[in-house]
Amino acid sequence: MSKNSRITMLNLGSIMKNSHVHYIIFGLVLCLFPMMTSAGGMKNSTLSTLAFVLIFSIVALGLNLLLGYSGLISLGTAGFMGLGSYIAAYVQDDLGLGFWVAVLLAIAIPTLIGLLVGIISLRVSGIYLAIATLCIAEILAKTFEQAEWFTHGTAGKQSKYPTIFGMPMDRSSMFVVCAIVLVLVMMLTYNIVNGQLGRALHAMRSSEVAAQAMGVNVLKYKLFAFSVATLYAGLAGGLYLFFLRSSYPSTWNLFLSLNLIAMVVVGGLRSILGTVAGAFVIFAFPELVLKKLPVIGDASGLPYVFSGVMIILVIMFFPQGLKGLADLGVTTIKTVFSRKKVTS
Amino acid sequence: MTTRNEQILPLEGTETLAASDILAVENLSISFGGLKALDDLSFAIRDREIFGLIGPNGAGKTTVFNCITQFYKPDQGTVLFGVESERLHRHRAHKVSVGSTDEPQDTEVVNLVGRKVHSIIKLGLVRTFQNVEVIPELSLIDNVLLGGHVDFRATILEQMFRLPRARREEKQYRAQALEVLEFLKIDHLKDELASGQPYGVLKKLEMARTLMANPRLIILDEPAAGLNDSETEDLAQTIREIRDRYHCAILLVEHDMRLVMGVCERICAISFGRFLALGTPEEIQENPDVQEAYLGEQESDQEGAQK
Numbered sequence: 001m002s003k004n005s006r007i008t009m010l011n012l013g014s015i016m017k018n019s020h021v022h023y024i025i026f027g028l029v030l031c032l033f034p035m036m037t038s039a040g041g042m043k044n045s046t047l048s049t050l051a052f053v054l055i056f057s058i059v060a061l062g063l064n065l066l067l068g069y070s071g072l073i074s075l076g077t078a079g080f081m082g083l084g085s086y087i088a089a090y091v092q093d094d095l096g097l098g099f100w101v102a103v104l105l106a107i108a109i110p111t112l113i114g115l116l117v118g119i120i121s122l123r124v125s126g127i128y129l130a131i132a133t134l135c136i137a138e139i140l141a142k143t144f145e146q147a148e149w150f151t152h153g154t155a156g157k158q159s160k161y162p163t164i165f166g167m168p169m170d171r172s173s174m175f176v177v178c179a180i181v182l183v184l185v186m187m188l189t190y191n192i193v194n195g196q197l198g199r200a201l202h203a204m205r206s207s208e209v210a211a212q213a214m215g216v217n218v219l220k221y222k223l224f225a226f227s228v229a230t231l232y233a234g235l236a237g238g239l240y241l242f243f244l245r246s247s248y249p250s251t252w253n254l255f256l257s258l259n260l261i262a263m264v265v266v267g268g269l270r271s272i273l274g275t276v277a278g279a280f281v282i283f284a285f286p287e288l289v290l291k292k293l294p295v296i297g298d299a300s301g302l303p304y305v306f307s308g309v310m311i312i313l314v315i316m317f318f319p320q321g322l323k324g325l326a327d328l329g330v331t332t333i334k335t336v337f338s339r340k341k342v343t344s
Numbered sequence: 345m346t347t348r349n350e351q352i353l354p355l356e357g358t359e360t361l362a363a364s365d366i367l368a369v370e371n372l373s374i375s376f377g378g379l380k381a382l383d384d385l386s387f388a389i390r391d392r393e394i395f396g397l398i399g400p401n402g403a404g405k406t407t408v409f410n411c412i413t414q415f416y417k418p419d420q421g422t423v424l425f426g427v428e429s430e431r432l433h434r435h436r437a438h439k440v441s442v443g444s445t446d447e448p449q450d451t452e453v454v455n456l457v458g459r460k461v462h463s464i465i466k467l468g469l470v471r472t473f474q475n476v477e478v479i480p481e482l483s484l485i486d487n488v489l490l491g492g493h494v495d496f497r498a499t500i501l502e503q504m505f506r507l508p509r510a511r512r513e514e515k516q517y518r519a520q521a522l523e524v525l526e527f528l529k530i531d532h533l534k535d536e537l538a539s540g541q542p543y544g545v546l547k548k549l550e551m552a553r554t555l556m557a558n559p560r561l562i563i564l565d566e567p568a569a570g571l572n573d574s575e576t577e578d579l580a581q582t583i584r585e586i587r588d589r590y591h592c593a594i595l596l597v598e599h600d601m602r603l604v605m606g607v608c609e610r611i612c613a614i615s616f617g618r619f620l621a622l623g624t625p626e627e628i629q630e631n632p633d634v635q636e637a638y639l640g641e642q643e644s645d646q647e648g649a650q651k
Contacts, residue, residue, distance in 0.1 A: 188504060188505075191503070191504055191505065191506050192503070192504055195503045195506075195510065195514060196489065196493065196496045196498075196503060196510075196513075196514070197500060197503045197504070199479075199482065199486055199489055199490050199493070200490070200493060202479050202481060202482050202486075202490075203479055203490055203493075206477075206479040206480065206481065207477040207479070209415065209473070209477060210473065210477035210478070210479075211462075212415075212461040212462045213413065213461070213462075213464075213465065213470070213471055213473075213477075214462075214465060214470075214490050214491055214493050214494075214553065214557075215462050215463070215464075215465040215493045215494035216462055216490075216493055217460075217462045218462070224500060270481065
């Protein structure tokens with residue numbers, strides 16, 4: 001092998017190890033699904049289910065930053081997501097300001113409210129924070145029902161596909177938009193957790209006294225984690241609306257918040273790809289598999305039972321979640337291979 | 345905002361600290377409920393000195409630590425600390441290169457009382473904990489990098505988008521962290537997670553983290569606790585090497601008398617929150633008050649046992 005080609009091989013090797021590259025490849029694979037659908041290889045409803053997995057993954061990543069890295073809990077995620085969806089609909093359809101303004105405000109307003117809530121409630125921690133966020137979510141949920149000028153109340157807000165860069169969107173192209181946003185969010189989250197920011201969050205979760213002694217302003221970093229989580233929730237809420245073209249107050253309830261926590265726990269605390277896998281298991285598995293089963297498939301509340309069982313299984317047997325399971329698989333394969341080498 | 349600052353922080357530079365001193369605790373008192381944990385305690389540590397703080401169990405040694413580092417707010421008294429003007433005005437210590445501190449530097453005296461806990465390290469005062477407080481989910485080198493937290497000047501947004509300054513700093517401080525790990529001879533473990541490491545390694549890791557902050561004064565809270573004899577000897581050597589290499593003072597709270605007597609240049613003994621004696625290890629060993637505080641306790645224990 002010539003020296004030149006060896007160098008290219010080395011470069012290629014280091015590029016393949018780069019997590020950002022992994023996420024981009026993952027995104028490219030995702031973009032195959034709409035093509036499969038249009039070729040008739042996949043049902044439209046399956047594509048929709050997968051789109052919701054991508055959207056919920058974005059929220060769950062924010063929640064993982066909060067729960068996994070920073071050790072804070074929020075029961076109000078669904079409320080912020082709902083707020084994002086209604087703002088997107090209101091700005092696009094009622095105000096007619098277009099996709100970009102709608103997305104921007106769907107991100108900015110929940111983040112701002114999240115920041116205010118954080119300034120007040122992050123001085124308390126643990127169970128009190130959980131209750132404070134739950135209160136906010138309930139206030140938002142009631143607002144969604146009552147503020148008819150803004151949300152159309154229980155009848156639900158109807159919207160339409162947006163136009164991006166002059167291109168009218170449809171189901172497939174919105175799926176691609178969701179995939180692109182998810183990949184960007186994964187890259188951003190990776191940057192956050194793998195630098196000094198991430199180390200500060202780790203320190204805060206692990207030992208608040210040590211974090212303070214090392215100069216970490218605990219309140220500042222708690223606020224940061226909380227705002228990023230609400231930012232992701234608002235963004236995902238906007239995408240949810242643009243994909244489904246409707247939003248109902250009954251969607252944004254405590255059960256969704258709990259399901260989002262289940263995605264994080266099942267996927268694996270402090271794991272980015274794990275979170276996406278968790279979102280798939282918790283949201284898509286009941287939709288695509290369980291509901292098709294005979295007899296129990298028709299039972300209402302089946303997805304919640306499934307989430308509950310998954311959480312119990314994970315906590316009892318795999319505290320690291322799906323990510324831990326994958327790591328275990330990789331190590332097993334590696335040991336098997338290295339043994340083979342020794343014997344041969 | 346200004347009124348609040350004036351209230352908490354006395355005017356800088358008006359406090360006095362003897363030229364050779366780096367830290368002076370003056371008339372420190374704190375009580376929890378009705379119990380006076382510290383009662384009018386005063387002592388001073390010289391620059392680049394290895395200083396021991398001893399006392400029987402419950403004498404208030406750790407309380408002194410917590411009052412210096414502002415984890416506790418003392419009821420009364422001041423804690424004066426000498427800071428290089430450069431560090432104080434930049435507020436974020438830039439890299440102070442090792443060995444360059446030989447030439448005299450302008451120092452200003454600040455009162456630590458009333459400052460925020462997380463601002464203390466910016467002044468060059470770092471501590472370790474009695475029960476090691478490292479982050480188990482991070483690798484050793486990442487744990488050390490945490491000690492350089494206040495040196496990172498890249499903003500949150502710069503770090504989120506990996507802008508050039510954030511990348512440059514990450515690289516620069518990672519190299520510095522590796523140097524510290526090499527100095528403490530645990531660099532072969534740099535990428536291992538802190539969880540599952542032996543206690544001796546964790547103790548060293550905590551020390552490495554303090555060194556990352558370019559400290560002027562390191563406070564070690566019972567560094568020998570849980571170490572065996574050979575590790576303790578190793579520790580004494582390490583403490584001297586740290587002082588010689590990083591030109592900082594070290595305040596040591598320790599129960600292991602051999603370590604304290606062997607490594608400290610001066611020792612302050614306290615009992616029930618009150619000052620007992622201050623002097624060289626020999627002076628302290630011969631001091632009748634100190635002997636009474638340690639041995640008198642034993643006598644009364646024996647009397648109690650005889651009854």
